[in-house]
Amino acid sequence: VAIVLGDWGNTRLRLWRIEDGNIAERRKGPGIAQVGDPAGALVSALGNWPEERVILCGMAGARNGLREAPYVPCPAGRSAWLERSVDFALSGRKVTLAAGVSTRDAGGRPDVMRGEETQIFGALALNPRLATGERLFVLPGTHSKWVRVSEGWIGAFRTFITGELFGLLEQSSLLLSGDGTDADEEAGFDAGLERSADGSVAASGLFEARAAQLLDGKSSSWARGVVSGLLIGGEVRAMTPADRVVVIGTATLSARYAAALTRLGVPFDAMNGDDCVVAGLRLLDASA
């Protein structure tokens, strides 16, 4: 039996065609935020793939996605999450959308995720040891998530818009144009990490990156590193992880977080984001 699994976020669509349990083919497409007609965009991305079964997570289940899938409130266990997925027919295919997860902190302030829960449940399936005891996951991204998992249940989480801020600031006036090396960027990253120790300075520390270009001849690469170090450092310090952390993500982004965690003395394990999301989507297939 062959099926199609997919992760459809705001900025990109990734599809995997699974044949006899193995990834036979991959495809990419535009993010939900970039298409006017999600159903048409999905049909077009699937193209000549004949599979009748399609399972998606992420913003595909958002209000502006294909259909709205509910949020399962924390504490969210695997069974409740699997049960709350949404099925519908689309051009002769059966499409399943993963539910998201919502939480509230002690003060009642809400937070939401769509897609990361699939990676978390996938990671627990790949490594059942992680479904025992208390675990802290971080999933770097546009909206990075810190997720507390207790005995396999998603207990609480918190979102940081670190990736979005970095993207916005890259286009801002802070990073004067000019040459620079990778070594500059790394030195800047270290300076930003160090500076992030003072939690109050984010909006102020960001301007120092510009002032140092003007007064101290620092390169724009260095300033880019500072911005990254300041934002990621601030995020890691805000969570002040006490135990070992599991980083789930792409190699590039995870490397930044790995550098920050290492510098801040937090031990961690890394898992590949694609492996986790595919494993999570397979759970939805198995439960259908």
Next chain:
Amino acid sequence: VAIVLGDWGNTRLRLWRIEDGNIAERRKGPGIAQVGDPAGALVSALGNWPEERVILCGMAGARNGLREAPYVPCPAGRSAWLERSVDFALSGRKVTLAAGVSTRDAGGRPDVMRGEETQIFGALALNPRLATGERLFVLPGTHSKWVRVSEGWIGAFRTFITGELFGLLEQSSLLLSGDGTDADEEAGFDAGLERSADGSVAASGLFEARAAQLLDGKSSSWARGVVSGLLIGGEVRAMTPADRVVVIGTATLSARYAAALTRLGVPFDAMNGDDCVVAGLRLLDASA
């Protein structure tokens, strides 16, 4: 005698034609960052005004401006600042560019200003009482400045990119489209101010504004208010002003800061930014 005074920032040019000591006419033009040829843009903005004497502050004196004017390092007194201004001829006119001011904090990290020093020295000229003792000024803006003035000298300052962050976030995915009222925005502002008490949450608190739209039916106006309150509240709290503050700026922006200062129990006086910059530019005329 008639002269032209001007404040040329990154985003706008403002010119005042002064006749017999009074403002006779005003003009606006594009910011330095928006023009390819600053000299040509200035000549074109001056147009048919016959005055031979033009005095400018702000990014006009930046590296990418008309000519580079130096930064006077802190502690920066009025005489040193007046002396370091730069004169040059442009199409038969004598143009003077105000110097900027630079500072370093205890850790050697640099900061710079261009334009705000003119407002500060102007404010001290308008109200000589402010040139005695220790005074704390805040100048809200794209890059807002908190400036410590001791016995009339600029002793130290710190920049927050609050206005720039707000502008970037307005275009981001955080503020879902949707209706809302001014009252919503004010309630959001208060919620953001309150939330800013936890200095560690900026990047996290910003996402809550989005989650509350999804889960609690909050409007985008409310979320806009939260973002504003979180950023301005974070800035005010980072400075933890112990004494009375002087706010220099436009009515709209100053009102936001006034609301934050009031809520946080910090007494303040407000001065009009245009009055202050014109008064500062007149000092440069008088010293020529």
